[in-house]
Amino acid sequence: MKSVELICNGCVRPITNVPFYKCSQHNCDFVLHEWCTRLPSQIQNYHDHPEHTLVLLPKIPRDSKGVLIGVFTCSNCLLFCNGFAYGCRQCKYFVNINCGFIPEVITHETHPNHILLRFKASSPYTNICKGCWGRIKGAGFHCATCDFYLHTSCALLLPTTIRHKYDKHALSLRYYPAENHSGEYFCEICEDEFGPNLWFYHCSMCASSMHTACAPVKLQCDQLSTYFRIKSAIFGYFNVKFGExxxxxxxxxxxxxxxxxxxxxxxxxxxxxxxxxxxxxxxxxxxxxxxxxxxxxxxxxxx
The missing domain is CATH 3.30.60 (Wheat Germ Agglutinin (Isolectin 2); domain 1)
Known part of the structure; x- marks a missing residue:
């Protein structure tokens, strides 16, 4: 039987064992985490758009042709999304609800001696992310004293441990080459080789590895391509719910x-x-x- 997974229409994350609400109509798969029903209706003084209040929107507004947009590109992480958004209709500025609450300062295991500050890239050709080695075009985090930068998505969205249907053991996120792992690294999913300087998921028991973008955490998203690995270390449809x-x-x-x-x-x-x-x-x-x-x-x- 095909696995069925409930995806929250608000944050577009899997529903696990936490309380949630589901539409009572048998043919409707609209579900929400309990915490997604309690989101604030507005955000004031948002990092990159302080001049206007961002309003909670269950759906992005229709365009001039009356087309239901639904899918948008988050102005913060630059990933596609069709969940709830905080947006400014006047400026057509929208962020997914997860990016709506990103902190100004974080710590990260790959740079433990300094805090990382949120910043907005002034040029897409200047700052290189240490997670995926891609250029940072939107917002990210950086160390003020070191040449260290991370995409917002690489810093906050990659879980440290995952389970994948192609591996019976849990895989852990590796920031550095795996110990006692000899030879070239290759992805168990797409079978492409990759350098160990990239972050990747690894199973120590099976000595198997995979790209972070090849290991989506939602069952409904298991098709991938090189396009998504180049675009981001995050699977390109990480914030998209299919099936509507x-x-x-x-x-x-x-x-x-x-x-x-x-x-x-x-x-x-x-x-x-x-x-x-x-x-x-x-x-x-x-x-x-x-x-x-x-x-x-x-x-x-x-x-």
């Missing part, structure tokens, strides 16, 4: 918001591959297109 259905004008059936797989082949609009991308798919007539292609072509409503 929509009604598309000029299409007779509801379509489902899912992640594309190899069998989906090409987009009906742009004729490019759908694998790994966010797509709308009709499971009745097998029509599928990129999320942004269908969104720009027609009007979309909740199903």
């Amino acid at each position: 259905r929509y009604k598309i004008e000029e299409h007779p059936h509801p379509v489902t918001f899912v992640q594309g797989i190899k069998d989906d082949e090409q987009c009906n609009f742009c004729h490019k591959e759908l694998q790994y991308h966010m797509i709308f798919k009709c499971f009745r007539c097998k029509v599928a297109s990129h999320f942004w292609c269908w969104r720009n072509a027609v009007v979309i409503h909740d199903a």
Whole structure:
């Protein structure tokens, strides 16, 4: 049987054994952690947008064409998200609710002797993240006395221990090469080699390793590509909940918001591959297109 996992519509994190609320309609998968029902309605003086109050939004507003946007790029971590947001409609500035409460100062195991201060990158070509070795384009953390920088997502979103369906043991996040691990490192999921200077997950008992982006913590997200590893050490859809259905004008059936797989082949609009991308798919007539292609072509409503 296929595993079923409840994903909170607010913070887009798995529902485990904590209290939560679920829609009473049997065909609706809308669920919320109890703490997500108690979020403050506003945030004043937010780090990068202090001039306006950020308001809690269950959905990003519709655009001028009446299209339900839903998915947005967080202005802080730059990851896609379709959960709750804090936003300024006037400036079209939106952050996911997790980034809405990021502290100004943190400590991190990889740099234990100094605190790390939050900063906004002035140039995308200046600061290199020590976690994924990618360039920091949005906000991040840095040590004021050392040349040490981390993406917000690398610093705060990578769990120290995970379990993956392809490994029977827990994998731990490694910041440095694993002890007694000889030879080249290669990812057990994508089978690509990678240098031990990158953070990675490792199982000491099996001597197996995997990219942090190849080890998504949600069951519904287990397809990946090199694109996401280049973009971030975090899986590209870490903050996205799939499975919601929509009604598309000029299409007779509801379509489902899912992640594309190899069998989906090409987009009906742009004729490019759908694998790994966010797509709308009709499971009745097998029509599928990129999320942004269908969104720009027609009007979309909740199903």
